[in-house]
Amino acid sequence: MTHKVAFTAVKTVKAYERVVEQIETAISKRELRPGDRLPSERELMLTFEVSRSTIREALRVLESTGLVRSRPGDPRGPEVLQASPAILTKTVNRLVRLETIALSELVEFRIMLEGAACTLAAQHRTEPQLQAMRTAVDAMQAEVAHGPVAFSRADVAFHESVWAASHNQLMQICGEATRGALIDMVIGELDRAPDSQARMELSLAHDREILAAISAGDGSTAGRLARSFVIEYYGDIISPENRAALGNVDEVPA
Amino acid sequence: MTHKVAFTAVKTVKAYERVVEQIETAISKRELRPGDRLPSERELMLTFEVSRSTIREALRVLESTGLVRSRPGDPRGPEVLQASPAILTKTVNRLVRLETIALSELVEFRIMLEGAACTLAAQHRTEPQLQAMRTAVDAMQAEVAHGPVAFSRADVAFHESVWAASHNQLMQICGEATRGALIDMVIGELDRAPDSQARMELSLAHDREILAAISAGDGSTAGRLARSFVIEYYGDIISPENRAALGNVDEVPA
DNA sequence: AGAGTGTACTGGTCTGACCATAGTTTTCAC
DNA sequence: GTGAAAACTATGGTCAGACCAGTACACTCT
Structure with missing residues (x-):
């Protein structure tokens, strides 16, 4: 009966994309609100179990979308921004x-x-x-x-x-x-x-x-x-x- | 008379931002047209004289804005996309x-x-x-x-x-x-x-x-x-x- | 208590490496 | 000669580890 199993197409999802996705949904679910701080890149790489490059690439796309902002030297971590038009x-x-x-x-x-x-x-x-x-x-x-x-x-x-x-x-x-x-x-x-x-x-x-x-x-x-x-x-x-x-x-x- | 010199505020511009900027203006000036291929990441890092991480972060923001697309293994390099709504x-x-x-x-x-x-x-x-x-x-x-x-x-x-x-x-x-x-x-x-x-x-x-x-x-x-x-x-x-x-x-x- | 100094950690950047993959080339059988 | 299969090559994705300049915060010292 294997022919009745409904397989679904697989697309390889890159690691940084899944990081983006998780953070993005966290923001849209209000678990992260404007003004909140993300963990530092080094912490994020531990929680997501990826390298720092991957975390950084994810943060770059989040930043280009206007959802977060990273500032060098800020020990509080990247800031979640107010969505703006x-x-x-x-x-x-x-x-x-x-x-x-x-x-x-x-x-x-x-x-x-x-x-x-x-x-x-x-x-x-x-x-x-x-x-x-x-x-x-x-x-x-x-x-x-x-x-x-x-x-x-x-x-x-x-x-x-x-x-x-x-x-x-x-x-x-x-x-x-x-x-x-x-x-x-x-x-x-x-x-x-x-x-x-x-x-x-x-x-x-x-x-x-x-x-x-x-x-x-x-x-x-x-x-x-x-x-x-x-x-x-x-x-x-x-x-x-x-x-x-x-x-x-x-x-x-x- | 140094007080008359008009100094202008300096904001540190991150390296990957300048890479993004250059590629972006090249696209908007039609020097790069949809379907064209960007040089490979390794070539880009030579021409921009930055590391590959920087190039990659730049490519990630360009990708998130829908301007280019990178596909793994493609020897022709990242593709310049048609602008889309x-x-x-x-x-x-x-x-x-x-x-x-x-x-x-x-x-x-x-x-x-x-x-x-x-x-x-x-x-x-x-x-x-x-x-x-x-x-x-x-x-x-x-x-x-x-x-x-x-x-x-x-x-x-x-x-x-x-x-x-x-x-x-x-x-x-x-x-x-x-x-x-x-x-x-x-x-x-x-x-x-x-x-x-x-x-x-x-x-x-x-x-x-x-x-x-x-x-x-x-x-x-x-x-x-x-x-x-x-x-x-x-x-x-x-x-x-x-x-x-x-x-x-x-x-x-x- | 306030002003100045330290410091620990941040993000930005670099180097160098490994892997799976896609396009291309080469090989080989017919 | 021609078509298919194998080998090759450079690519993007990811990783690990390192250095630097800068910021926020605590800690001095007055």
């Missing part, structure tokens, strides 16, 4: 940069993201966050006089406050990643703009409109405005037909 | 499990993504892609008889064809990552559903509606439908107020 940002960034992604795609994605973020912000925003957005806009107003660079910095700050108000970390991460990638790809375009004064005024007016919609809790309008403004900003990059289609998504009545 | 999925998963990211956030993000993907698909879809979507829906129809598991597989296939029609790789990457994470989180829920027959019929009807909107080029409707269906599907997870707000985004006339 920061590691996601790096990954998304690399993916964006690595994938052969057309600039138009990036812009398109950014448009959708920006719209969604504003929509969510209009629904989730709290009073202090509204206040933060208002002061951010006021700061932009003040920076108009100091040139495009300072203004752009204030602009970014405003948008960040909007992203924060969306109360969605995934959205924020993607927003951050796409913004970084976009800046990298269109670097230097800012100063090139001849009518910087007019552009600043326009941006300011746009952001005021968005803020009003968010403040009113009108997610639909906020999203639509954001989309059309991003389209305007990066208009040269995407084709005219897309420009029309993406911008008017919400204007077509259901 | 799989690593993103794993990271998102862990963050959700560690409650750094709320499940509701993930669902919310998914809703926005799905809607955006359908909107884009309605605008960018080509005729062959429409055909692929139609056959995918037909396949779903056929799988209804074979139970929820087979049906769900067909369902996923349909949605993948929609994502593909969006012609936006970033959207696809994020979609894949979130889908993977969501599936992992709600695994087993499928069979639990008592009225699986009715649910399948409903899903099928929903997908038919979406397909119709995409086919008609109506991005607004396609997006709205997709959002409301995802909300329906994962309805238990998000709070009632969000359910209403997110679903009706496009129904509020501008």
